[in-house]
Amino acid sequence: MPGPKRFYRAAEAAAREGGFAVLLDGKPVSQTAVVLLPNDPAHNLVMMRRDQSDSDGTFTLRHVVPGNYTVIAVADGWDLDWKDPGVVKAYADGGEKVFVQPQGGQYQVKVAVQTKH
Numbered sequence: 001m002p003g004p005k006r007f008y009r010a011a012e013a014a015a016r017e018g019g020f021a022v023l024l025d026g027k028p029v030s031q032t033a034v035v036l037l038p039n040d041p042a043h044n045l046v047m048m049r050r051d052q053s054d055s056d057g058t059f060t061l062r063h064v065v066p067g068n069y070t071v072i073a074v075a076d077g078w079d080l081d082w083k084d085p086g087v088v089k090a091y092a093d094g095g096e097k098v099f100v101q102p103q104g105g106q107y108q109v110k111v112a113v114q115t116k117h
Helices: 041-047 085-092
Strands: 012-016 019-024 032-038 049-052 067-075 096-100 113-115
Touching: 032 041, 032 085, 041 085, 067 085
Parallel strands: 067 113
Antiparallel strands: 012 019, 032 049, 032 067, 067 096
16 A cells, blocks of 8 residues: 655755755745754764754754765654654655765755655
């Protein structure tokens, strides 16, 4: 029996003054959980970063250690328990892979905004 359907909206995390913004069709989106999930999260949860987009769509992920991550965006997903492997598994495939360079910098990533389920 197939699993529940997920509905996605094309989005991007675009560089903005002071951080990044979640945009849908070029318009800012608020209340979206943005999670930077490290590879092998079960052993690296201390490296996870998350924020919720503000009314202007902006968010900031601070103190990111260089390495490979998956960027995940979930509408109204702030209260999800990202320490739960089942939650990680449910959303990780809908994310986008990114490598954070040792010298830091700004990144523009297109990622699907997933519906909370």
